[in-house]
Amino acid sequence: MTPERPLRVAVVGSGPAGFYAAGALLAHDSPVEVDLFDRLPTPWGLVRLGVAPDHPKIKSVSRAFEKISQRPGFRFFGNVDVGRDISPEELAEHYDAVIYAYGAQADRRMGIPGEDLPGSFAATEFVAWYNGHPDFQDLPFDLSSERAVVIGNGNVAVDVARMLALVSEEISPTDTTDEAIAAILGSGIREIVVLGRRGPVQAAFTTPELQELRELAGADLVVDPADLELDPVSAAALEEDTALARRNVEVLREVVAAPTTGKEKRVVLRFCVSPVAIVGDERVEAVEVVRNVLVADESGHIRAVPTEEREVIPCGIVLRSVGYRGTEIAGVPFDEWRATIKNDQGRVLDEGGAPIPGLYCAGWIKRGPSGVIGTNKKDATETVQLLLADAEAGLLPSRVDEDIAEALSERGVEPISYAGWEAIDVVERALGENQGRPRVKLCHWDVLLAAAESPG
Ligand SMILES: Cc1cc2nc3c(=O)[nH]c(=O)nc-3n(C[C@H](O)[C@H](O)[C@H](O)COP(=O)(O)OP(=O)(O)OC[C@H]3O[C@@H](n4cnc5c(N)ncnc54)[C@H](O)[C@@H]3O)c2cc1C
Ligand SMILES: NC(=O)c1ccc[n+]([C@@H]2O[C@H](COP(=O)([O-])OP(=O)(O)OC[C@H]3O[C@@H](n4cnc5c(N)ncnc54)[C@H](OP(=O)(O)O)[C@@H]3O)[C@@H](O)[C@H]2O)c1
Structure with a gap:
């Protein structure tokens, strides 16, 4: 972790846990780069797709996530399903550390x-x-x-x-x-x-x-x-x-x-x-x-x-x-009984119970599907503190110097960038404005992907 070689971290899942983890990493004194992956073209996890629509004040926590996305070193890779489009092994190769924060999908x-x-x-x-x-x-x-x-x-x-x-x-x-x-x-x-x-x-x-x-x-x-x-x-x-x-x-x-x-x-x-x-x-x-x-x-x-x-x-x-209920991504140790990633306070553990260098988790996939949005802030911060302590102690594995974007592009995966999400956001808000609604959501894959390509 030197100014010449920033700590490079992948965060999988852009719900509250993923964003709070990204925020805690990017607030660190030394340079850190965070790539935030989501299988959907849109960020915010259950804040967008779980919190009841008649609770707009709660949904407005997304403003804090927008601020995090503006910090130097942040990139969004929407429309990238980890496990399908890229494997945990490949992520581990490309990053100093990976934080799994993909919620409970079932x-x-x-x-x-x-x-x-x-x-x-x-x-x-x-x-x-x-x-x-x-x-x-x-x-x-x-x-x-x-x-x-x-x-x-x-x-x-x-x-x-x-x-x-x-x-x-x-x-x-x-x-x-x-x-x-x-x-x-x-x-x-x-x-x-x-x-x-x-x-x-x-x-x-x-x-x-x-x-x-x-x-x-x-x-x-x-x-x-x-x-x-x-x-x-x-x-x-x-x-x-x-x-x-x-x-x-x-x-x-x-x-x-x-x-x-x-x-x-x-x-x-x-x-x-x-x-x-x-x-x-x-x-x-x-x-x-x-x-x-x-x-x-x-x-x-x-x-x-x-x-x-x-x-x-x-x-x-x-x-x-x-x-x-949490689900497994093949290649990431999973505790079937608890339906969470096997972990100790956010450090991912192998079969024998030892921490796997460079692998972490946060949010519902770390502790199970309970707790409000704010609970994930404390939880993700705990994980990030352990990660940074491990980095300081030289415990993170080495990584290759290739940008993940190249690996994705080679296999024809087309990520949605944060600008792509902002283009979707503009369309949705404009549709909503005409009707006195916060937004009219685009809710079909083809329409979302087309809007992400639009000039915004
Ligand atoms: C219906 C409902 C309503 C709620 N209402 C409130 C409320 O009003 N107030 C409140 O404080 N809390 C509320 N909560 C709780 C709150 O939403 C959760 O605490 C919080 O969203 C959990 O955060 P998370 O980041 O762990 O998971 P999530 O928010 O689920 O985020 C996980 C993200 O990971 C992505 N992902 C999944 N699999 C992959 C993959 N393979 N590759 C890449 N990305 C992946 C998902 O697309 C998603 O964006 C509600 C929960 C539910 C279910
Ligand atoms: N407005 C908000 O702040 C808000 C809105 C939505 C969600 N959330 C949060 O999101 C989290 C998840 O909420 P949730 O409602 O999915 O989970 P939850 O709070 O864990 O509630 C699950 C409910 O299901 C019941 N249950 C479990 N198994 C059952 C069975 N076999 N038969 C009958 N009942 C059964 C449980 O009863 P027992 O107690 O008997 O096990 C419990 O009442 C919670 O932390 C919640 O507070 C917050």
Whole structure:
């Protein structure tokens, strides 16, 4: 790491973890060059393609990423899929260090019958569809039935339930895709049932997100008062528990006490029920659930234990929101059980548990699919500090002096540069401006790639 020979780092994935890692590297005193790779032509990961479109303030964190991209030494290589277009071995050859920050690209499976029936979708797919991810635009979301069931009690479940309930004044000013806006506004869905396998005290959603469900223009929030008569383990947990559970229960008690106002739709939160099957002949017709009781195990963890009591909830669409899941890039050590890269605080480990010189990871693929955008800043900074310490200690392997751009061009891969992304951005913002929306997303590969070539 001398002024003549800057430290050259590849970061794979341009979501929050990738950008925060790039930012921490480029803020270093010695010269550093960062090449940020993404398989999509567009940066920002889930900030663009996950965060709900009716949360524009949260999406505005992208301004911090724009600033990072302006720092000397930064380059963007969009439309380059690591693992397909270039291998981890080749990256390792071309860079002093590589940081894998490619998020969690799949969904956790529930392992129940009927999970793959037409009409049963992972929330990951629905979210990617309404946010304009180019790989998810052809999915057949049929919103014509009267009832949708959302499985899970995290913030993603709340996001998808809320999105299904939005009315025109709420959804039209957002950057939800035109197709999703039309489908949601034209939908026949009148009731959205959200299923939590444990109780209100154990819900993973946060209070502002719960509160938003109360403030929907076109939907009442409904909770069965019986669900708030806490069982002894939950009552005890609430006494010692975090402020989050207390605030959630407080809001839920207010919901129960308040009269419903007869809005056109209802969002119904159900607790202590687990789906045991998604049923239907040709497509989803219902979800069969079992009632659970809550039991604290020896470590104090509160588990849902099924009873004999079953119920069938008729519905036409199921959105399974039980968590994202990391996937493997061949050649990067992967822990199947945790579905993360094998690592120690961000240093990638080999089979024997020893750090592999020059290989690091950050974000959801490092620690699993939890935490808000800001969590990835601390996480990526931790990784970068270890990387820089290893560089100082002379622990990084040597690299070849070829620019990766040459290797990519030789095999016909055409990366989208940051200027290419800015050209897409200009087109999207201009389309949005005419309609009073932050942007109208281009959401098909051919259109995105053509816009990236346009003069901007
Ligand atoms: C639906 C949803 C809504 C959320 N809403 C909020 C919110 O409102 N507020 C909040 O604070 N947090 C929110 N979060 C959490 C937040 O989005 C995550 O904490 C954060 O995005 C994780 O960052 P990451 O960089 O690890 O992964 P990601 O954001 O997923 O970024 C990974 C990037 O890697 C790229 N990539 C994948 N594979 C490859 C490959 N092979 N080669 C090259 N590139 C690759 C992807 O295209 C992507 O751009 C939300 C999460 C979800 C799922
Ligand atoms: N507005 C925001 O700030 C925002 C928005 C969206 C996402 N995020 C963040 O992004 C991260 C991911 O969110 P997420 O909602 O995908 O994950 P999550 O918070 O981990 O929630 C997953 C939910 O799925 C449930 N679940 C898991 N397996 C199940 C099964 N087999 N049957 C029934 N339920 C099951 C879990 O219940 P158990 O608790 O019983 O396991 C939990 O309620 C979180 O950290 C979240 O806060 C933030």
